[in-house]
Amino acid sequence: MPTDQRVEVPDGLTNVLFDVWLVSRATTALLDETLRPSGLDADEFAVYSVLASGDGLTPSDLAQWMSAPATTVSSYVKRFEARGHVQRAPHPDDGRSYLVQLTAAGRRVHRDAGLLFTPLLEHVNRVGGTDVIETSRRLRDLHHAITSLGNGPAGATLD
Numbered sequence: 001m002p003t004d005q006r007v008e009v010p011d012g013l014t015n016v017l018f019d020v021w022l023v024s025r026a027t028t029a030l031l032d033e034t035l036r037p038s039g040l041d042a043d044e045f046a047v048y049s050v051l052a053s054g055d056g057l058t059p060s061d062l063a064q065w066m067s068a069p070a071t072t073v074s075s076y077v078k079r080f081e082a083r084g085h086v087q088r089a090p091h092p093d094d095g096r097s098y099l100v101q102l103t104a105a106g107r108r109v110h111r112d113a114g115l116l117f118t119p120l121l122e123h124v125n126r127v128g129g130t131d132v133i134e135t136s137r138r139l140r141d142l143h144h145a146i147t148s149l150g151n152g153p154a155g156a157t158l159d
Helices: 016-038 042-052 059-066 070-083 104-128 131-147
Strands: 086-090 098-102
Touching (some): 016 042, 016 104, 016 131, 042 059, 042 070, 042 098, 042 104, 059 070, 059 098, 070 086, 098 104, 104 131
Antiparallel strands (some): 086 098
């Protein structure tokens, strides 16, 4: 799947949001192909990664992290439960909610997928050189700027 060909974007079409979309699509396709042997796709690996980084998240926290509606999170959780990769644990402070946590089987699948992911990440870091850290920081800043708009400029203050 990797290619040395660059996609030439027509004049007038390129802007930061379109460029982020292009990078997102290319990244997702590459990760889907790379992670296929693990049984996870790019989105699933990302969700497993955030779940593996702590003791679990509420569905609301997961929805915010994913920038996804509750219905999407619910379908992910149900799919992961059917695989035996997540469990629902009582929320320690809120009896109305629960925490989504990776099971031991989910952690194993995530670890196996991580073994496929790591060489790809190392390659991107090598190719990006010293700019990778700054690029990552700027992408997080851009993510914050975009998510601060909520559902669009109508509900946000544009400065």
